[in-house]
Amino acid sequence: MKMRLAVCLFLLTNSVWAGSHSHPAKQADALDPGYVFALAAANHFLHAWQTGDVENGMVLLSNSLRHSQNADRVEEFFSNATNRAFEITRGKGRSGRYTFPVVLVTPRGSSRITRKFSEIVLIDTGKNDWVVDKLP
Numbered sequence: 001m002k003m004r005l006a007v008c009l010f011l012l013t014n015s016v017w018a019g020s021h022s023h024p025a026k027q028a029d030a031l032d033p034g035y036v037f038a039l040a041a042a043n044h045f046l047h048a049w050q051t052g053d054v055e056n057g058m059v060l061l062s063n064s065l066r067h068s069q070n071a072d073r074v075e076e077f078f079s080n081a082t083n084r085a086f087e088i089t090r091g092k093g094r095s096g097r098y099t100f101p102v103v104l105v106t107p108r109g110s111s112r113i114t115r116k117f118s119e120i121v122l123i124d125t126g127k128n129d130w131v132v133d134k135l136p
Contacts, residue, residue, distance in 0.1 A: 054078040060131055100120050
């Protein structure tokens with residue numbers, strides 16, 4: 001009986017608190033449709049990294065990044081693609097440019113893994129064609 005009373009009391013106070021004007025409900029922001037394309041491009045690029053697919057990874061690099069990076073460094077980024085994984089979290093930015101925090105997970109020896117915390121920056125080159133402008 002006491003448990004039932006406690007649950008009712010909790011639900012009553014919770015609904016009163018949720019409707020309180022001192023704590024208005026947070027309005028959902030309208031997302032830029034480009035965010036979805038940027039996130040998809042980041043996922044495709046990181047999948048290319050995960051599988052060691054240099055060709056598909058290079059296609060997703062911006063011209064400025066491609067010209068500023070040493071080709072050996074880019075190829076090294078994609079090499080040794082064994083049992084790799086990645087995590088992408090919610091991005092931030094503005095229309096035309098988004099940054100996504102990422103974690104690159106790689107095996108270290110037979111019983112350990114390494115996590116590299118970084119970010120990936122994507123830019124819109126026009127018509128929702130998104131490319132990587134900063135390697136993680």
